[in-house]
Amino acid sequence: MPDNINHERRRFVGRAAMALAATQLALSTTATAKPAKSATIVKPGANTAFASLKQIDAGLLNVGYAEAGLADGPPVILLHGWPYDIYAFVDVAPLLAAAGRRVIVPYLRGYGSTRFLSDSTMRNGQPAAIAADIVALMDALGIDKATIAGFDWGARTANIIAALWPERVKAMVSVSGYLIGSQQAGKMPLPPKAELQWWYQFYFATERGREGYDKYRHDFSKLIWQLASPQWHFDDSTFDRSAKAFDNPDHVAIVIHNYRWRLGLAEGEAKYADDEAKLAQAPVIAVPTITMEGDANGAPHPEPSAYAKKFSGRYSHRTIKGGIGHNLPQEAPKAFADAVLDVMAEA
Numbered sequence: 001m002p003d004n005i006n007h008e009r010r011r012f013v014g015r016a017a018m019a020l021a022a023t024q025l026a027l028s029t030t031a032t033a034k035p036a037k038s039a040t041i042v043k044p045g046a047n048t049a050f051a052s053l054k055q056i057d058a059g060l061l062n063v064g065y066a067e068a069g070l071a072d073g074p075p076v077i078l079l080h081g082w083p084y085d086i087y088a089f090v091d092v093a094p095l096l097a098a099a100g101r102r103v104i105v106p107y108l109r110g111y112g113s114t115r116f117l118s119d120s121t122m123r124n125g126q127p128a129a130i131a132a133d134i135v136a137l138m139d140a141l142g143i144d145k146a147t148i149a150g151f152d153w154g155a156r157t158a159n160i161i162a163a164l165w166p167e168r169v170k171a172m173v174s175v176s177g178y179l180i181g182s183q184q185a186g187k188m189p190l191p192p193k194a195e196l197q198w199w200y201q202f203y204f205a206t207e208r209g210r211e212g213y214d215k216y217r218h219d220f221s222k223l224i225w226q227l228a229s230p231q232w233h234f235d236d237s238t239f240d241r242s243a244k245a246f247d248n249p250d251h252v253a254i255v256i257h258n259y260r261w262r263l264g265l266a267e268g269e270a271k272y273a274d275d276e277a278k279l280a281q282a283p284v285i286a287v288p289t290i291t292m293e294g295d296a297n298g299a300p301h302p303e304p305s306a307y308a309k310k311f312s313g314r315y316s317h318r319t320i321k322g323g324i325g326h327n328l329p330q331e332a333p334k335a336f337a338d339a340v341l342d343v344m345a346e347a
Helices: 003-010 012-022 092-098 125-143 153-164 193-199 199-205 207-215 215-226 236-247 252-261 269-281 304-310 333-346
Strands: 052-057 060-071 077-078 102-106 148-150 169-175 288-292 316-321
Touching: 003 125, 052 125, 060 125, 077 092, 077 125, 077 153, 092 102, 092 333, 102 125, 125 153, 125 236, 125 269, 125 288, 148 153, 153 169, 153 269, 169 333, 193 199, 199 207, 199 252, 207 215, 207 252, 215 236, 236 252, 288 333, 304 316, 316 333
Parallel strands: 077 102, 077 148, 148 169, 169 288, 288 316
Antiparallel strands: 052 060, 060 102
């Protein structure tokens, strides 16, 4: 374990109060940090609000993001998926902030307060474009290297950054493991039961699907939450808080393009062609990684044994029990925060 990490551990109690005072994340209730190697125990849903969102121009976007913790702490970037938003990490962020980390939680393109800087920019949802957004955000925030953690689209984005820009990634936590794909792979038929799980992908391939998602995006997204996390009994206020992020004017365009691109039904942008060619080779990821899975994930996901060899650096997998579904950081925030702290300590 590096000396600076040992130093952080020894001074944890003293810095915890400082970190909580310095954090820009205001919470409805706050757990008390304890001198331990793992994150403080917190009841999922204990925190309900961010104090405010910051905005910054980064690449093609003006990005909305929450920031918590010490400004000079080791940076951690937390990435959400579809149909979720930054509130997936509302309980994770204060745990990491209390451990002295600088926590950045951005809205992806097409979500929340993130906006395109130009009306003429293609509303492109291809994975390489989303990954490039996060690298641009790191540049704008002056972050040379960060630990990146996420689930769903966020995990795929973390995978891509670790594969294409490993020098920018200290370590990674990826829910559902290795999620790098390609248009060619997306054209391959799957067994019927697997295809059934992707029903919305085929729905989105039609104009009826685009119009239906636009008209019913609230109800559609709530259904996905229920199917993907069948044992997570979230309340209406929890869902409605995140559903506001889907009112973004570019949300439908980004979501539809993402899924159509995966099936080879929509073109991407030429500037990402070289990146996509590299990703199509399913590159091995060398950065230190912890992969995670909930024991009740109702969304399509590979078995851990299928991707273990895709990680050549320090690697381990954790299955989180207790009826944990697809939105693992919001359903099991302590387990997720522990994984982030542990992989940082091992890096």
